[in-house]
Amino acid sequence: DAGVIQSPRHEVTEMGQEVTLRCKPISGHNSLFWYRQTMMRGLELLIYFNNNVPIDDSGMPEDRFSAKMPNASFSTLKIQPSEPRDSAVYFCASNPTGGSNSPLHFGNGTRLTVT
């Protein structure tokens, strides 16, 4: 079991550029989550998918943010255009059953810096 795989580990970009973060969940897991972690706001749930369908995107901060899950083994989080305040660590997580009693398995995150 390779765990949840995120890429890239680090991303540095200039304001206004498009950023795409990638995630491969654990095989067989039905739910996938995108979190953002900052010093000021802690861990925030941005969006989650169940069986590749977006269930709740109420945490997505603005229309500049979008997420897709074209199949069970891949998801992207895109920011277009990026802004300095988007700088954070973005985590992807998955769990097997989709219930809130099912622990999350986290990737190692993507550290995004927007200058």
Add this chain to the structure above:
Amino acid sequence: AQSVTQPDIHITVSEGASLELRCNYSYGATPYLFWYVQSPGQGLQLLLKYFSGDTLVQGIKGFEAEFKRSQSSFNLRKPSVHWSDAAEYFCAVGAQAAGNKLTFGGGTRVLVKP
């Protein structure tokens, strides 16, 4: 809506000493409770969880936590801390009525003195 409070932002403890991290939650029914640990540059790893039954739960790395409904608390403990326990610890609450969402506390950073 559920919420989680970790009152201590930083805790410093000597190696070999005991550790207790506080977690208070707010939710109307019995929640699902979790403790996660995050080492620098890593994602969060599950330490333990509570859903029902015995209110004292054992986790990995020698950690345990006790659910106290009357105090709305789920404090994490370890009898003897090792230097490798230096990390950030997050308490989280989930609930069936809240769908598939976990709410995380702000975290407690643990520093271990030699």
